[in-house]
Amino acid sequence: MRRPDGTFAPGSTGNPGGRPKTAARYRCLLQGQVTSETFVRIVDKLIELVVNDGDTRAARLLLEYTIGKPVPIVEAENDAAPAGPTVAEIVAVLTPDEVSMLLARVEASALEAANAE
Numbered sequence: 018m019r020r021p022d023g024t025f026a027p028g029s030t031g032n033p034g035g036r037p038k039t040a041a042r043y044r045c046l047l048q049g050q051v052t053s054e055t056f057v058r059i060v061d062k063l064i065e066l067v068v069n070d071g072d073t074r075a076a077r078l079l080l081e082y083t084i085g086k087p088v089p090i091v092e093a094e095n096d097a098a099p100a101g102p103t104v105a106e107i108v109a110v111l112t113p114d115e116v117s118m119l120l121a122r123v124e125a126s127a128l129e130a131a132n133a134e
Contacts, residue, residue: 056115057118057122060119063075063079064079064122064126067079068129068130083111085102088101088102
């Protein structure tokens with residue numbers, strides 16, 4: 018049920034059926050198929066697309082999953098830095114091996130690009 022102002026009343030939802038059950042099944046199937054080797058190949062390809070082809074969609078995907086989506090900048094009255102997640106909080110969702118692997122791949126690709134120039 019909606020209120021006169023168009024918002025949902027407490028206890029009401031715009032999605033009464035919830036998320037489709039198939040989405041969870043597909044996610045489980047995909048996670049079972051993506052091995053560490055496959056993950057590394059995917060990351061390598063994303064980095065290649067960013068560094069060699071300037072693919073902005075690949076760059077956005079890579080950055081959003083490594084450092085997180087950008088948060089809006091709010092100007093503080095006292096010129097203090099805006100509050101937001103720390104790098105540690107963002108990286109906390111990745112395993113240490115994933116972080117190390119990702120950073121190594123980014124560094125290697127950046128070096129390759131620099132040497133190619």
